[in-house]
Amino acid sequence: MVEAAVPEFARRVRERFGAYRHxxxxxxxxxxxxxxxxxxxxxxxxxxxFHLFRAELTEVLHTSTEDPYVVLESWAPGRPxxxxxxxxDDATLRVG
Numbered sequence: 001m002v003e004a005a006v007p008e009f010a011r012r013v014r015e016r017f018g019a020y021r022h023x024x025x026x027x028x029x030x031x032x033x034x035x036x037x038x039x040x041x042x043x044x045x046x047x048x049x050f051h052l053f054r055a056e057l058t059e060v061l062h063t064s065t066e067d068p069y070v071v072l073e074s075w076a077p078g079r080p081x082x083x084x085x086x087x088x089d090d091a092t093l094r095v096g
Contacts, residue, residue: 002060006081009073013062 003010025037059076069085 001077002057002075005077006075009060009062009075009081012073013060016062 002013027035027037029035057077059074062073064071064073066085068087070087072084072086074082074084
């Protein structure tokens with residue numbers, strides 16, 4: 001779904017997951033409570049076929065830096081890609 005809607009963004013997210021061994025997945029439980037899950041990719045190899053759980057993506061967020069900004073790129077089904085750039089002393093957001 002992400003690949004069809006915003007292929008360049010999906011490529012950057014996939015590259016990020018492939019480039020590093022440590023990942024954090026942030027999700028929300030049905031009651032709205034946050035859940036952070038750490039994953040060590042080099043060790044975590046599930047048995048095949050792997051059907052322990054199903055993830056239903058409601059939003060993809062990619063965080064990066066472009067000096068002097070912290071850049072947040074956010075995508076959700078039915079919504080265009082949104083980019084926010086902020087510096088540490090910003091009083092307002094730069095959305096574009």
